[in-house]
Amino acid sequence: MPIWSPSPxxxxxxRRFKEHRRGYHALWIFAVLLAFSMAAExxxxxxxxxxxxxxxxxxxxxxxxxxxxxxGDFVTEADYxxxxxxxxxxxxxxxxxxxxxxxxxxxxxxxxxxxxxxPPAGRHYLGTxxxxxxxxxxxxxxxxxxxxxALTLTLIGTVTGILAGAxxxxxxxxxxxxxxxxxxxxxxxxxxxxxxxxxxxxxxSIFILIVLLSLFGWMSLADYVRAEFLRARxxxxxxxxxxxxxxxxxxxxxxxxxxTLTPVITFLxxxxxxxxxxxxxxxxxxLGVPPSxxxxxxxxxxxxxxxxxxxxxLSAFTVLVTMMLxxxxxxxxxxxxxxxxxxx
Amino acid sequence: MSTPLLEVxxxxxxxxxxxxxxxxxxxxxxxxxxxxxxxxxxxxxxxxSVAALSLLQLLPANASVRADAIRLQGADITRLxxxxxxxxxxxxxAMVFQEPMTAMNPVYPIFRQLAESFAPEGVPGTRQDLQALxxxxxxxxxxxxxxxxxxxxxxxxxxxxxxxxxxxxxxMALARRPQLLIADEPTTALDVTIxxxxxxxxxxLQKELGMAMLLITHDLPMVYKVASRVYVMRQGEICESAGxxxxxxxxxxxxxxxLLASLPASHSPPRPAQAVELLRVRDLRCxxxxxxxxxQRTVGHVKAVDGVDFTVRRGxxxxxxxxxxxxxxxxxxxxLQLNESQGGLLFDGLDLxxxxxxxxxxxxxxxxVVFQDPFSSLSPRMTVEQILAEGLLIHRLESSAxxxxxxxxxxxAEVGLPVEHLDRYPHQFxxxxxxxIAIARAMILxxxxxxxxxxxxxxDLSVQAQILTLLRTLQVRHGLAFIFIxxxxxxxxxxxxxxxxxxxxxxxxxxxxETIFERPQHAYTQQLLAAAMHV
Numbered sequence: 001m002p003i004w005s006p007s008p009x010x011x012x013x014x015r016r017f018k019e020h021r022r023g024y025h026a027l028w029i030f031a032v033l034l035a036f037s038m039a040a041e042x043x044x045x046x047x048x049x050x051x052x053x054x055x056x057x058x059x060x061x062x063x064x065x066x067x068x069x070x071x072g073d074f075v076t077e078a079d080y081x082x083x084x085x086x087x088x089x090x091x092x093x094x095x096x097x098x099x100x101x102x103x104x105x106x107x108x109x110x111x112x113x114x115x116x117x118x119p120p121a122g123r124h125y126l127g128t129x130x131x132x133x134x135x136x137x138x139x140x141x142x143x144x145x146x147x148x149x150a151l152t153l154t155l156i157g158t159v160t161g162i163l164a165g166a167x168x169x170x171x172x173x174x175x176x177x178x179x180x181x182x183x184x185x186x187x188x189x190x191x192x193x194x195x196x197x198x199x200x201x202x203x204x205s206i207f208i209l210i211v212l213l214s215l216f217g218w219m220s221l222a223d224y225v226r227a228e229f230l231r232a233r234x235x236x237x238x239x240x241x242x243x244x245x246x247x248x249x250x251x252x253x254x255x256x257x258x259x260t261l262t263p264v265i266t267f268l269x270x271x272x273x274x275x276x277x278x279x280x281x282x283x284x285x286x287l288g289v290p291p292s293x294x295x296x297x298x299x300x301x302x303x304x305x306x307x308x309x310x311x312x313x314l315s316a317f318t319v320l321v322t323m324m325l326x327x328x329x330x331x332x333x334x335x336x337x338x339x340x341x342x343x344x
Numbered sequence: 345m346s347t348p349l350l351e352v353x354x355x356x357x358x359x360x361x362x363x364x365x366x367x368x369x370x371x372x373x374x375x376x377x378x379x380x381x382x383x384x385x386x387x388x389x390x391x392x393s394v395a396a397l398s399l400l401q402l403l404p405a406n407a408s409v410r411a412d413a414i415r416l417q418g419a420d421i422t423r424l425x426x427x428x429x430x431x432x433x434x435x436x437x438a439m440v441f442q443e444p445m446t447a448m449n450p451v452y453p454i455f456r457q458l459a460e461s462f463a464p465e466g467v468p469g470t471r472q473d474l475q476a477l478x479x480x481x482x483x484x485x486x487x488x489x490x491x492x493x494x495x496x497x498x499x500x501x502x503x504x505x506x507x508x509x510x511x512x513x514x515x516m517a518l519a520r521r522p523q524l525l526i527a528d529e530p531t532t533a534l535d536v537t538i539x540x541x542x543x544x545x546x547x548x549l550q551k552e553l554g555m556a557m558l559l560i561t562h563d564l565p566m567v568y569k570v571a572s573r574v575y576v577m578r579q580g581e582i583c584e585s586a587g588x589x590x591x592x593x594x595x596x597x598x599x600x601x602x603l604l605a606s607l608p609a610s611h612s613p614p615r616p617a618q619a620v621e622l623l624r625v626r627d628l629r630c631x632x633x634x635x636x637x638x639x640q641r642t643v644g645h646v647k648a649v650d651g652v653d654f655t656v657r658r659g660x661x662x663x664x665x666x667x668x669x670x671x672x673x674x675x676x677x678x679x680l681q682l683n684e685s686q687g688g689l690l691f692d693g694l695d696l697x698x699x700x701x702x703x704x705x706x707x708x709x710x711x712x713v714v715f716q717d718p719f720s721s722l723s724p725r726m727t728v729e730q731i732l733a734e735g736l737l738i739h740r741l742e743s744s745a746x747x748x749x750x751x752x753x754x755x756x757a758e759v760g761l762p763v764e765h766l767d768r769y770p771h772q773f774x775x776x777x778x779x780x781i782a783i784a785r786a787m788i789l790x791x792x793x794x795x796x797x798x799x800x801x802x803x804d805l806s807v808q809a810q811i812l813t814l815l816r817t818l819q820v821r822h823g824l825a826f827i828f829i830x831x832x833x834x835x836x837x838x839x840x841x842x843x844x845x846x847x848x849x850x851x852x853x854x855x856x857x858e859t860i861f862e863r864p865q866h867a868y869t870q871q872l873l874a875a876a877m878h879v
Contacts, residue, residue, distance in 0.1 A: 009724070009725070009769065009771075235720045235721075236715040236716075236717055236720045236721035237720065237721050237722055237723045239677075239682060239713070239715065239721075240713060240715065240721055240782070240785065241734070242682055243680050243682060243708060243711075243712065243713045244708060244709075244712070244734065244735050244738055244785075244789070245704075245705040245708035245709065245735075245738050245739065246734070246738055250738075254734075255723050255726075258723070258725040258726075259723065259724060259725060
């Protein structure tokens with residue numbers, strides 16, 4: 001027996017998803033973009049990928065070499081932007097290979113012959129920001145951070161939401177009543193103020209942001225799962241399982257849960273895009289990730305501060321819009337594929 | 345013969361679905377004379393409803409209909425559109441649907457919906473007009489025999505009972521004195537005694553108004569009662585048409601014969617030689633509290649089951665009959681320990697109420713259940729093998745996967761399903777097959793008592809006959825005791841050795857099946873039997 005055999009229902013849905021050409025293509029483009037951004041270190045980095053120096057290969061990406069290895073004076077890590085070192089490394093027969101974009105997200109181009117922010121040119125394809133950092137590199141890293149952040153948050157929110165909704169819907173009665181009141185109280189907390197307070201109490205970091213946002217991100221989903229569980233609980237197959245002696249946990253996760261996942265899966269892309277937007281807006285307000293982190297919101301804020309440097313806001317805006325559009329197309333196709341009116 | 349009122353000549357209808365083209369109606373021809381009742385009989389999927397809907401062009405957009413002719417009083421109505429079609433729909437031909445709850449708009453009171461049927465342009469503004477309209481509505485409602493027609497006008501659909509709703513539906517249909525009434529399973533969703541009343545009402549109104557009726561149904565005894573001619577439909581075709589008498593007594597087509605043979609037997613099964621007591625029910629009560637107000641104080645109880653005593657013996661069937669709301673399902677669930685109940689339940693000498701978790705789990709294996717709806721009683725995301733093997737896993741009856749597979753295969757063979765179907769999902773089966781799976785799920789645990797809650801009510805007549813035969817075979821082979829819950833007295837008569845008649849949570853009469861059916865004592869039992877066994 002195969003480990004994972006998709007049900008014919010799932011197969012039919014996948015087929016319908018594929019028929020939705022726009023969503024299907026969006027999924028592919030998004031997957032490719034994500035795959036590329038996962039390899040951001042190989043695409044945009046201020047360290048060479050490979051060095052051939054005096055008959056030996058060096059891999060500065062994976063190992064840090066002191067400058068003395070390449071004939072420098074310091075025992076600290078080699079600065080591959082330093083003209084003196086570069087000259088030594090390029091001297092025949094030595095050679096080195098840089099990534100297509102020879103800047104990382106936080107490498108400051110000190111040899112820029114134009115006051116920062118610099119417009120797009122051969123040296124920086126999309127120009128630099130006001131701290132002379134390459135925008136393309138920041139976009140690639142920022143895209144990755146946004147998506148990973150959103151995926152983590154969505155995963156946590158979905159699992160918590162399903163658990164809370166499942167407990168409410170399955171047990172009903174007093175449990176449902178109490179949890180529902182708790183959600184009402186919890187949901188009426190001013191999320192933004194809390195974020196502002198916490199960001200002044202702690203050093204802002206990705207971790208704290210994830211914790212804070214996941215404290216609030218599960219509630220909308222819990223409502224849907226609760227409703228689905230309430231519906232499924234009354235089905236005869238649940239009664240049959242109880243009559244058979246199945247435990248509550250087995251019924252919840254084995255019988256009811258697989259039949260309640262439709263709204264969860266349908267909402268996934270929209271949740272992801274919502275979370276990306278949330279992170280971007282927090283960064284834009286300066287409440288988000290620490291300043292050196294590559295973030296789309298921070299780029300947008302720079303664009304606002306430097307209106308004449310159109311390339312900053314335009315490129316950040318384009319990436320953001322593309323990402324939202326792709327996710328929404330995927331969501332749209334997913335919604336059609338899962339539409340219960342198209343079953344049977 | 346005069347020109348028929350309705351004449352259908354070579355009607356075809358098909359649907360264009362995602363999975364291809366479905367031919368629902370394949371070239372049927374029929375005729376209805378003025379003032380006549382004609383029945384269109386068939387099992388589910390035979391195309392009878394599609395045929396009826398296509399007469400008034402009420403099919404969804406993905407359907408297409410063609411016919412050589414559909415003539416109403418000689419005029420072709422096949423391609424009517426716009427205003428003439430609207431006039432045809434309300435004025436000349438009216439329809440009554442099966443489910444009176446969903447056929448009405450829940451947010452409008454009855455008056456508004458009635459007024460719409462005889463003043464489709466909208467309710468008039470002036471006071472006098474409104475008064476006149478109300479008087480007409482009251483008249484119409486009174487004609488259908490509804491009590492307090494004046495008050496009912498301001499009720500909402502959910503405040504009426506199923507029978508009352510169907511009366512209102514009929515009033516709406518008759519508002520403009522149509523010449524032809526198409527009744528699509530008009531009594532299927534109703535209780536037996538209400539069914540009889542509605543049928544009587546339809547027959548009376550038909551006589552009074554001189555209209556013709558095209559009755560679409562799967563209920564053969566009802567057809568025998570009301571129709572003068574019958575068309576039997578099967579797979580989109582009419583396979584036999586005849587006068588009612590000759591069809592019921594001299595059926596020609598093999599399918600008609602099979603249908604008539606599927607009617608449940610009118611005698612109860614023989615009792616087993618010796619019957620040992622298995623379950624004793626003493627003073628069983630299911631009282632559901634009614635809570636009101638902010639503090640949710642209990643202000644009273646719904647007494648779903650109120651003091652019931654009976655005994656079930658091994659190898660025997662106890663039939664429980666009653667109309668909806670009589671508490672028969674609550675009683676079944678109490679025996680299964682699926683709801684809150686009090687009283688005494690002694691299963692094979694063990695007190696079910698005193699049993700702890702572990703003991704109860706052991707007892708659950710011995711008391712199993714089959715539900716009414718074979719579509720909701722099987723989880724749509726589990727394969728047949730998973731569904732059947734689950735019980736074995738829960739009760740650790742078979743530790744090896746190979747052994748489980750063997751037992752699942754054996755039980756499938758026993759309920760008459762091919763073993764190749766193990767990896768399929770429930771939606772790939774027909775209703776009858778699904779009910780077989782549900783029976784297999786119960787039987788694989790080798791229970792001693794089986795609670796059957798309307799096990800055949802959702803099935804077609806011929807499938808029902810097969811399932812009943814299967815259940816009887818299993819009972820005799822394994823010495824099973826059944827608690828057979830049904831609203832269908834014929835099925836109860838064919839299956840039960842003993843009958844309990846329930847009414848409002850109480851047993852009004854109980855005894856041997858033959859005694860109850862031949863000499864009912866209680867007034868309610870007599871009424872029930874009169875309504876149901878009138879063939």
